Amino acid sequence: MTQTLLALVGRDLRLAVREGGAIGTALGFYLIVVTMLPLGLGPDLKLLSKIAPGMLWIALLLAALLSLNRMFEADDEDGSLDVLATGPAPLEAVTAAKALAHWISTGIPLTLLAPLLGLLLNLDLEAYGPLMATMLAGTPAISFLGSVGAALTLKARRGGLLVALLVLPLYIPTLIFGISAVSAVVLDTGGFKPAFLILSAISLGSLVIGPLAAAAAIRLQLQ
Amino acid sequence: MQTQSITQKLANPTRFMYLSGKILPWLAGAALLCIAYGVLLGFQTPPDYQQGETVKIMFIHVPAAWLAMMGYGLVAVSSFGLLVFRHPLADVSAKSAAPIGAAFTLLALVTGSLWGKPTWGTYWQWDARMTSVLILFFLYLGLMALRSSLEDEALAGKLSAVLALVGVIILPVIKFSVDWWNTLHQPAGVMKGALDPVFLQPLLISAIGFSLAFFALHMQAMRNEILRRRVKARQVMEVDRASHEQGAQA
Numbered sequence: 001m002t003q004t005l006l007a008l009v010g011r012d013l014r015l016a017v018r019e020g021g022a023i024g025t026a027l028g029f030y031l032i033v034v035t036m037l038p039l040g041l042g043p044d045l046k047l048l049s050k051i052a053p054g055m056l057w058i059a060l061l062l063a064a065l066l067s068l069n070r071m072f073e074a075d076d077e078d079g080s081l082d083v084l085a086t087g088p089a090p091l092e093a094v095t096a097a098k099a100l101a102h103w104i105s106t107g108i109p110l111t112l113l114a115p116l117l118g119l120l121l122n123l124d125l126e127a128y129g130p131l132m133a134t135m136l137a138g139t140p141a142i143s144f145l146g147s148v149g150a151a152l153t154l155k156a157r158r159g160g161l162l163v164a165l166l167v168l169p170l171y172i173p174t175l176i177f178g179i180s181a182v183s184a185v186v187l188d189t190g191g192f193k194p195a196f197l198i199l200s201a202i203s204l205g206s207l208v209i210g211p212l213a214a215a216a217a218i219r220l221q222l223q
Numbered sequence: 224m225q226t227q228s229i230t231q232k233l234a235n236p237t238r239f240m241y242l243s244g245k246i247l248p249w250l251a252g253a254a255l256l257c258i259a260y261g262v263l264l265g266f267q268t269p270p271d272y273q274q275g276e277t278v279k280i281m282f283i284h285v286p287a288a289w290l291a292m293m294g295y296g297l298v299a300v301s302s303f304g305l306l307v308f309r310h311p312l313a314d315v316s317a318k319s320a321a322p323i324g325a326a327f328t329l330l331a332l333v334t335g336s337l338w339g340k341p342t343w344g345t346y347w348q349w350d351a352r353m354t355s356v357l358i359l360f361f362l363y364l365g366l367m368a369l370r371s372s373l374e375d376e377a378l379a380g381k382l383s384a385v386l387a388l389v390g391v392i393i394l395p396v397i398k399f400s401v402d403w404w405n406t407l408h409q410p411a412g413v414m415k416g417a418l419d420p421v422f423l424q425p426l427l428i429s430a431i432g433f434s435l436a437f438f439a440l441h442m443q444a445m446r447n448e449i450l451r452r453r454v455k456a457r458q459v460m461e462v463d464r465a466s467h468e469q470g471a472q473a
């Protein structure tokens with residue numbers, strides 16, 4: 001079964017790279033949204049460095065959201081989702097593998113781009129490490145909770161917009177603790193560790209809830 | 224002979240319609256009386272030494288906030304009943320409870336905001352309790368949006384149930400948010416005897432009245448939903464019959 005799942009993750013990653021557009025669009029979106037901010041707020045470097053952690057996090061959430069609704073849709077269209085559902089691996093493991101592939105192909109590239117965008121927003125030098133750390137710890141929650149939204153809207157009309165409405169409320173705790181961990185370093189108030197630990201706990205919890213709920217939703221729709 | 228539990232007996236929609244038709248007028252009447260009495264008592268309370276007259280908002284705000292959470296609890300329990308026990312009325316119950324719960328959540332947010340302006344000096348503060356109740360409101364909206372976006376009603380019900388069960392995590396977060404993060408909103412004091420009996424009495428009567436009103440609204444909404452489904456089933460049958468007749472003639 002492990003082999004099946006590894007093959008599935010590999011297939012999704014190859015698709016993400018070769019199909020083109022998926023990773024590039026998310027990165028481009030992230031870049032352009034962050035570039036728009038100083039244009040809208042005015043180039044006040046002090047203000048920008050104060051709001052930089054929040055802006056980088058919010059833009060990352062939105063960029064990751066873009067690619068969510070394709071997580072199961074393409075497989076549903078060409079029928080491979082039926083094959084996966086009847087295959088040797090349980091559907092819960094399949095959804096977990098697909099969420100993992102989404103994290104590797106979206107969460108990690110966005111996290112790697114974030115410090116570069118931090119330069120544009122005049123982020124404090126000492127905040128780069130914590131920012132990357134919180135994003136690496138928090139982005140799994142985005143992919144795994146997002147898989148629930150993607151699975152629920154598989155057959156829905158206007159699926160893309162609906163995913164945002166369903167999933168963003170679930171992202172709020174991740175956002176709050178991700179930003180408060182970075183802000184604790186930027187504003188030097190202490191309290192990085194508790195916020196970071198809660199953020200990791202949210203991610204670990206979503207690793208359990210996400211695949212279970214996503215598999216339940218897909219099973220209902222394939223019947 | 225095997226005895227049936229109440230939930231099993233109610234699984235028959237016709238029996239539910241009969242029973243709820245009997246109960247509903249009494250439930251609605253009791254709710255009206257309780258709320259009226261609670262309002263009357265509320266207006267007779269003396270002004271609070273700190274909050275002044277604004278303390279009266281509590282008689283609406285606190286029950287509304289309780290029911291906002293209870294409403295989501297009802298949606299979640301119904302969803303569980305649908306997915307696990309396949310109870311035929313569970314989906315009707317979950318569907319009917321969501322808009323009512325959302326309305327009470329909005330009521331709690333609005334009254335809290337109106338109370339916050341004179342007391343805290345601001346309509347809105349991003350503290351833990353308010354933010355988590357706002358998330359609850361968004362969850363309600365998401366549930367309703369998901370349901371309305373699917374053509375197949377049975378599937379829509381089941382998928383909403385999955386989402387409702389995922390969202391259940393918000394309930395303990397709301398409940399303990401005032402204890403975990405010591406931000407602006409004060410911890411609950413009703414059960415700990417922090418409230419003077421002068422204020423406690425109208426609050427409890429108002430809470431009972433609001434709860435009765437919630438159940439009366441929920442019951443009526445369930446009746447409406449059952450009737451709507453019957454009408455739809457009839458229409459489908461009628462269309463089927465007509466198309467068969469046309470087929471026979473041709």
